[in-house]
Amino acid sequence: xxxxxxxxNLASAPLAGAAEFDARLKRTDxxxxxxxxxxxxxxxxxLVAIYLLNQELQRTxxxxxxxxxxxxxxxxxETIEQIAGKAPLRRHDLAEELAxxxxxxxxxxxxxxxxxxxxxxxxxxxxxxxxxxxxDHESRHLAVEGxxxxxxxxxxxxxxxxxxxxMLGRCGEARVALAAELPDARARWANAQTxxxxxPSTLLPAILHAAAADSGEEPRxxxxxxxxxxxxxxxRRI
Numbered sequence: 001x002x003x004x005x006x007x008x009n010l011a012s013a014p015l016a017g018a019a020e021f022d023a024r025l026k027r028t029d030x031x032x033x034x035x036x037x038x039x040x041x042x043x044x045x046x047l048v049a050i051y052l053l054n055q056e057l058q059r060t061x062x063x064x065x066x067x068x069x070x071x072x073x074x075x076x077x078e079t080i081e082q083i084a085g086k087a088p089l090r091r092h093d094l095a096e097e098l099a100x101x102x103x104x105x106x107x108x109x110x111x112x113x114x115x116x117x118x119x120x121x122x123x124x125x126x127x128x129x130x131x132x133x134x135x136d137h138e139s140r141h142l143a144v145e146g147x148x149x150x151x152x153x154x155x156x157x158x159x160x161x162x163x164x165x166x167m168l169g170r171c172g173e174a175r176v177a178l179a180a181e182l183p184d185a186r187a188r189w190a191n192a193q194t195x196x197x198x199x200p201s202t203l204l205p206a207i208l209h210a211a212a213a214d215s216g217e218e219p220r221x222x223x224x225x226x227x228x229x230x231x232x233x234x235x236r237r238i
Contacts, residue, residue, distance in 0.1 A: 021048050021097055028055060034226065035208035038233050039156055046101045046108070046155040047205065052094055053112070054148055057119045066126035073120050080116065084109045107158055111151040118144040138182065145172040152206035160203060167195040168206050171238065175210045197236045204233055211238045 025048050026033040036047045057076065060069035082089045083099045084106065102108050121140045149172030150165040174192035177185040196207060211232035212225035220228070232238050 018045050018048075018097070021045075021052060021094070025051055028052075029209075031209040031212045031225065034212060034229055035205050038208055038229075039205040042101075043156045043205070046105070047152055049094065049097045049101045050112070050148075050151055050155055053098060054115070056094065057116065060119055061122060061126070066123050069123045069126070070120070073116060073123060076116055077113070080109065080112055105155070105158065108151070108155055111147070111154055115144070115147045115151055118147045138180070141180075142173040142176050145176045146170070148172060149206055153203045156206055157200075157202050164199060164203060167199055168203060170195055171207045171210065175207075175213065179213070193238060196238045199236065201233070201236075204236065207238055208232055 022033070022045075025036070029051060032051050033048075036044045036051075039047055053076075057073070060072045063069040063072070078087075079090060079092065079095045080098075081087060083095065083102060089095060089099055098112075102112075118140065122137070122144065125137045125140065146169035149168040153160050153165050153168040170188070171192040174185070174188035177188045182188075192210075196204070199207075208229050211228045212220065
């Protein structure tokens with residue numbers, strides 16, 4: 001991924017800003033976008049930027065050559081160091097937005113780096129044998145979603161306990177296991193549902209998207225997704 005000097009793409013450009021990133025997430029991941037509606041404005045903006053970063057990192061897994069993905073991962077590593085203030089920030093719209101929303105939340109830099117590391121682990125597997133179903137490689141995919149859920153929780157509440165963040169991580173991993181139809185998916189999901197009921201309402205937006213996800217039996221309508229998410233927010237039952 002290269003730097004850009006195209007001002008039309010910058011977060012600071014006249015037609016860009018928080019609203020543009022919000023609209024981008026709505027177009028590309030409506031379930032997570034809906035979940036962010038349950039967060040306060042500052043938390044919502046952090047979640048939107050984090051989820052868009054996750055999309056950028058997901059793209060590294062679908063390059064023609066794993067090494068190209070590794071190069072992009074390294075680009076983001078360096079960019080996050082710049083966001084942390086260790087060097088001048090390169091001109092890139094999402095990088096600028098991440099810098100803005102984490103300006104007063106330096107505690108988020110470490111979990112953001114952890115998320116990047118999880119993607120790098122998957123790419124290491126791709127370099128040494130390619131994608132395989134099950135085993136350690138499948139666990140690495142679950143770990144990505146767990147890291148993302150923990151990061152989202154910390155972005156929502158800097159005072160969230162380690163136990164609460166781990167609960168969020170288990171919820172994230174369980175949803176992926178369910179979608180992948182792993183042998184222990186139902187047990188994971190049952191445990192995740194129990195954990196979700198113990199979480200404070202301030203952290204629920206980190207996992208509410210799971211309530212809107214398709215069950216696999218038939219696609220859920222826009223109204224059904226919104227209703228299920230609203231119900232989950234009220235009852236803590238994802």
